[in-house]
Structures are given as structure tokens and as C-alpha cells.
Amino acid sequence: MDSEAVVVGASAVGGVCAKELSSLGVQTLLLEEHPAPGKFHKCSGIMSKKGLASLGVSLDGIVLNEVKGARLFSERHELKIATSHSQAVVINRQAFDERAVFEAQEAGAKLVCNSRAEKFSSKGGTVSVQSKSGTHSAKFLVGCDGASSTVAREFGFPKLEAKDFVSAWEGEFTGLKVGEPDLVQLYFDQKLFTNFFGWLIPVDETTARIGFATNSFESIRASKEAFLKSNLLSGAEFGSASCACAREFNYVIPIKMRPKTQLGNVLLCGDAAGQVKATTGGGVVFGGKCAKIAAACVSESIKTGKPLDYETRWRKSLGKNLRMHELIRSAYSRMNDSLISAFLFLAGIGLKGAIERFGDMDFIVKE
Ligand SMILES: Cc1cc2nc3c(=O)[nH]c(=O)nc-3n(C[C@H](O)[C@H](O)[C@H](O)COP(=O)(O)OP(=O)(O)OC[C@H]3O[C@@H](n4cnc5c(N)ncnc54)[C@H](O)[C@@H]3O)c2cc1C
Structure with a gap:
């Protein structure tokens, strides 16, 4: 195996996930389809101060305004x-994404850009990813590949309509x-x-x-x-x-949580999992928090040999709030x-x- 975990997608959530995995001692490979990490400013960049700080990424020079x-x-x-x-706070989103990925690399993660993950297979507890940079295998795969997640589609996760x-x-x-x-x-x-x-x-x-x-x-x-x-x-x-x-x-x-976000050793985080506040469309804080939970679950599973319980853990800690955001939005859409x-x-x-x-x-x- 090339690594213990492969993270697909090097934007905010993938960066936080890879950093946390590496900090916990998990050998991590981060694949990004573009020549560089990040969402390239496709975001309003407004987040709660407390939520953003909880992701543990340095905010030096990244905050542009306070609200x-x-x-x-x-x-x-x-x-x-x-x-x-x-x-x-209103942030420079591209700078935040780059910082998260840089900190992941500092913690030991290997980043490979120009490497779109396209084909996947899973056999005997090993997941293989075919990408432009070659075939990579690992025990765990985390799809942080955004709203149109290839990982979700290829592994047959329930679809969002x-x-x-x-x-x-x-x-x-x-x-x-x-x-x-x-x-x-x-x-x-x-x-x-x-x-x-x-x-x-x-x-x-x-x-x-x-x-x-x-x-x-x-x-x-x-x-x-x-x-x-x-x-x-x-x-x-x-x-x-x-x-x-x-x-x-x-x-x-x-604006809806995906009904399932874990199939065996394959996990989804961030927009790929629909971990977004349905009221505002904000997904960096909740996606990032779930990415940290995913990393902790992977690290524990490697250490103990026990199966992952990511699905239960993130829903228990954040699901009630995400559900409440969905309910408020659903009431609003009837007004x-x-x-x-x-x-x-x-x-x-x-x-x-x-x-x-x-x-x-x-x-x-x-x-
Ligand atoms: C108009 C707008 C405004 C927003 N404003 C806010 C806001 O103010 N605050 C907030 O919190 N959220 C906001 N959001 C939502 C926020 O941008 C997302 O929730 C957040 O970007 C999700 O991060 P992610 O890492 O899960 O996915 P993304 O940021 O979409 O990143 C996915 C990454 O995966 C890569 N990738 C995709 N497929 C593959 C593949 N097959 N192989 C390799 N790499 C791949 C992509 O290139 C990308 O780097 C906004 C969204 C929009 C559209």
C-alpha cells in the first residue's frame, strides 16, 4: 500500500482532513485534480469566528473583515x-484552503496535484484509486471531492437529487x-x-x-x-x-445531508456528504468538523483494528444542528x-x- 489513507480533494475540507490524519500519525496521500489546491474563491468566505477557529488552521493574514x-x-x-x-469573519477563502493543505503537508501528508481520481475498486480491505498520477492503494479512502463527488458516485452512495x-x-x-x-x-x-x-x-x-x-x-x-x-x-x-x-x-x-456517508472503509466529508447548513449554504465549518471526526475514527481503527464508526459519530455530534438548519429552510421555502x-x-x-x-x-x- 502507498499509504494508510487517501484523501480525494485538496480544498478546505480535504486539507483539514489530511492535516488531522497526518497529525494523528496516519500515512496520508492527498489527491487534487487541479494544478493547485483550493476552491479558487468560489465562496463568500463568511464563517463564525468560533467555528472557524475550531478547525485548527492558522488564520494569520487570512481574515479580511469582522462582522x-x-x-x-x-x-x-x-x-x-x-x-x-x-x-x-470574512476570509480570503483561497488563502485558507492553501494554508490548510500546507499545514497538512507540514504534518506529513503527501500532496499530488493534477491527479484527478477517476476509477476506484475495493477488495479485501484495500481501496485502490486510479488517477492521472497512477494507481494508489490504501486501507481508507476519504472523499472530500465536493458537491459533485466522484467518490460518492463510483462507490454507489445514495444520490442527492x-x-x-x-x-x-x-x-x-x-x-x-x-x-x-x-x-x-x-x-x-x-x-x-x-x-x-x-x-x-x-x-x-x-x-x-x-x-x-x-x-x-x-x-x-x-x-x-x-x-x-x-x-x-x-x-x-x-x-x-x-x-x-x-x-x-x-x-x-x-442543502441536504447525504443519507449515508460511510460504506466500509470509504468515507465522505464536506459538500460530498452534504454537511452544509441548509439555511445559509455555509459548509466549511461543519464539513471541517466532520473531517476531523473522520480522521479520528480512521486513526482509532488503525490502532485498535475495530471497524470505523464515522457515520454514527458525526451524526451524533453535529447531525441535530444540520437537521435543524434543514427544517428551518424547509419552513422558509413554504413562506x-x-x-x-x-x-x-x-x-x-x-x-x-x-x-x-x-x-x-x-x-x-x-x-
Ligand atoms: C456562492 C457560494 C458561497 C458560499 N459561501 C460560503 C460561506 O460564506 N461560508 C461557508 O462556510 N461556505 C460557503 N459556501 C460553501 C463552501 O464553499 C463549501 O461548503 C466548501 O467549499 C466545501 O468544501 P469541500 O472541501 O467539501 O469541497 P470543495 O471546496 O468543493 O472542494 C472539493 C475539492 O475536490 C477536488 N476534486 C473534485 N473531484 C476530484 C477528483 N475526482 N479527484 C481529485 N480531486 C477532486 C476539487 O478540485 C476541489 O479542490 C459557499 C458556496 C457557494 C457556491
């Missing part, structure tokens, strides 16, 4: 929810006047952003990430045009002569714009104080 709350806009209401101290994804667009715009750089803006409009929402995430006083997601895949282009022309963004002087789009992208986000406005109005009276005092972006119930 204290949000301004929520619906058809007829506006609600500001903010705390006195920052709860979330099209309805279990949203489609997203985002652009990073410069030359804006961001009035409140410590507040995110969220726009609720079921016609423009069906069953999801639009956002403006400040990077600094003049730069913001503006985007939206929808489960109406066919209307993404029309929604983008309507959003950018709408008056939702006017406060930031969007569209002024100085405003320019530095980069933009389209991508999908899974029309008038009901959303009424909800924001009532939240302004009754819930605001509680959210501000106890609000946690990730953990909304006790596990």
Missing part, C-alpha cells in the same frame, strides 16, 4: 440584528460605498431568490461580495440581471461609475413574501433580543 450582525430586508420590512462584538441543491451566483465588486462594513445585508424575495436569499457581504468600506442562491436553476441568469438592476443594492452605490466586478462565478451548494415580511416584523418585536444575546451562526440547538 457584528446583519440587516435583513423583505418586501415590506427591514430588521437589524447585531451584537456588540464580532461573531463572524437536483432538489437537494441550490444554484448560486456571486461577484466581488470594488469601488462601492459600503455604509456599514460590519453588517451583512440579506435580501428575502421569493421571486428573485426562490427558497433562498440574496446577500451583500462587506470585505471593507469599498469592496463587497454580492450574490444569491435559488432552487430555480433555470432562472439564475434572469435573477442575476434583475437583482443587479433592482434598488436592493442602491445603498452601496452599486452601479456607480467607480463600481467594477473583480470576479464572479456560478456554483451549486448541497411567501408577505409572510416573510410579517415574520421579520414579529422577529423585530419578540426574537431580536434573544438572537442578539444567544445567536450562534452554526449551533442553533444543543447536541
